Amino acid sequence: MTTLHGLWIPLVTPFDADGGVAHGALERLAHDSLDAGATGLVALGSTGEPGALTEAEKHAVVATVARVCRERSAPLIVGAATAEALAALGEVPEATAALTVVPPFVRPGEAAVVAHFARLAAASPVPLVVYDIPYRTGQYLSVTALRQLAALPNVAGVKYAVGGLNEDTIALLAEPLPGFAVLGGDDAFISPLLALGARGGILASAHLATAQFAHLVTAWRDGYAVRARALGHRLAPLSQALFAEPNPTVIKAALHAQGRIPTPSVRPPLLEADPDSTAAALKQLAEIGSPS
Numbered sequence: 001m002t003t004l005h006g007l008w009i010p011l012v013t014p015f016d017a018d019g020g021v022a023h024g025a026l027e028r029l030a031h032d033s034l035d036a037g038a039t040g041l042v043a044l045g046s047t048g049e050p051g052a053l054t055e056a057e058k059h060a061v062v063a064t065v066a067r068v069c070r071e072r073s074a075p076l077i078v079g080a081a082t083a084e085a086l087a088a089l090g091e092v093p094e095a096t097a098a099l100t101v102v103p104p105f106v107r108p109g110e111a112a113v114v115a116h117f118a119r120l121a122a123a124s125p126v127p128l129v130v131y132d133i134p135y136r137t138g139q140y141l142s143v144t145a146l147r148q149l150a151a152l153p154n155v156a157g158v159k160y161a162v163g164g165l166n167e168d169t170i171a172l173l174a175e176p177l178p179g180f181a182v183l184g185g186d187d188a189f190i191s192p193l194l195a196l197g198a199r200g201g202i203l204a205s206a207h208l209a210t211a212q213f214a215h216l217v218t219a220w221r222d223g224y225a226v227r228a229r230a231l232g233h234r235l236a237p238l239s240q241a242l243f244a245e246p247n248p249t250v251i252k253a254a255l256h257a258q259g260r261i262p263t264p265s266v267r268p269p270l271l272e273a274d275p276d277s278t279a280a281a282l283k284q285l286a287e288i289g290s291p292s
Contacts, residue, residue, distance in 0.1 A: 004097065004129065004157045004181035005199040005221075006039025007214045008077060009206050010047040012248045013061055014261035021057050023064050025261045029207070030068040032260070037214030039200065041065055044079035045099055046136075047204040047248045052267035066094040077202075083123055090125035097156050098124060099202070101131040107138045110145040118152050127156035133185065135163045143168040150180035159202050161185030165192060173197040187239035191232025194220035205239040207251050208285050215291035234288050241281040245273050253278040254285070 011033070014025040030041055043065040044050040044058060053061065062078055069076040075096035080086045089095045100120060102113055121128050130149050134140040140162070141149075149155055160182050162169070173182060173196040184193040184201035194201070194217060206213035212235060219228035242250045249266050253273040256264040264272050 003179060003199065004075075004183060007037065007200055007206055007210075007217050008040045008042050008183065008202040009033040009038045009210065010042035010045030010202050010204050011065060012204075012207065012252055012255065012261070013048045013050075013053065013057075014252070014255075014263070015265040015267070016262050019265070021053075021061060022262050023060065026061065026064050027068055029255075029260065030065055031072070033207070033210055034068070034072050034074050036210035038074075038206065038210060039214075040075035040077065040096065041069060042077045042079065042099060042202055045077075045202065045204075046079070046101075047251070048079070049248070049267055049270070050079055052270075062092060066092055069094045077129060083120060086120060086124040086126070086128075095126050097127045097129050099131050099159060100128045101133065102137045102139050102141065104137040104139075109139075110141060110148075113139060113141065114145060114148045114152070117149055117155060121152050121154040124154060127154050129156055129181075129183070130158045131161070131185070132158050133161040143171040146172055147177065150177045155180070157181035157183055157199075159183050159185040160193070160198070164189060165196070169193070169196065187243065188236045190239075191216060191220070191228065191236065194228070194232075195225070203239075204247055204251055205235070205242050208242065208254055208281075209235065209238060209288050212288055212291045231291070238281065238284040238288060241277070241284045244277045244280065246270055249273040250277050250281050254281045257282060 014022040016022040043062050076094045077097045077099050078095050080098040081101050132141050181199040184190040184198050187203045187205040190201045200217050216231050250273045253264040255261045
C-alpha cells in the first residue's frame, strides 16, 4: 500500500430520533468530509462509539462508509482490535488499513505489545495502524518500542495520541522510517506534530472546519511555515473546545446545531454535551475564518 498521509476524518456515528443509526446522515458526512479536502475516512474509530454499537450496526456502518469511499476512490481505515474483527476486513475491499489500539487496561509491557501486534499483523488481510493512546490504554510506548512496531511486516503507521510532545516524539520523527507513517491523533497538538514531520492526522475535530484542517496539513507538508503556524494557532482552541467533554459529545452537538446530523445523541455511558460547551465550540468555529 502507499504510505498513509494527509487528513483523515474518524466519523461519528449519527443516531436518529428513534435511536438507530442515521445512515443517510453518515453518508452525507462522509461525502462532505471528502468534498472539503479530507484524504480518507475512518469508520469505527473511538469517535464512532463502536463499543455502543451492535455487531449488525458495526457491519452496516462500515458498509455505508465503504460505499462512499468506493464511489469517491478514497481510502478507508476501519477500527478493528481483534483477530476476528481484522479477519472480517478481508470482505471489505475498500479497506486500506485497520486502526488497532494498543491493548487497554492490562498494561502488558512493551515487549508484549510488540508481540501482540506481530501476531495480529501476520494474520491481518490489511495493514495495521497502531493506535497509541496511553492516557486511555494505560500503556506508554517508548520510541524504541514504536520503532520495533514500525519494523513489523504489515504495520503501516501509528495514530500518535500520547497527550503532548516529549523526547520520544522528537526521536521518533527525527529519523522517518520508510513505509511507516506517523499520523497525529491529539487534535490540539496536530500543528506542532506536523511541523516536526508527521505525515498527517486522524482528527475528530476536523468534522468541523474540515477545509482548514486539510489546509494545515498541506501547508506544513509544502513548507509554508508562517501560514501553517498561524492557522494552527487558530485551530487549536477549536479542538480544545470540541474536547471539553468526552468525545464525541461536543462534536455531535455542534454537527446537530449545524443541521448536519438529526440528533446530538450519544449512547451510554456517554451523556449529551452541555449546551454551554456546544456554544463555546461554535463560537471558536466562527472565529477561525478562511483556510489561508
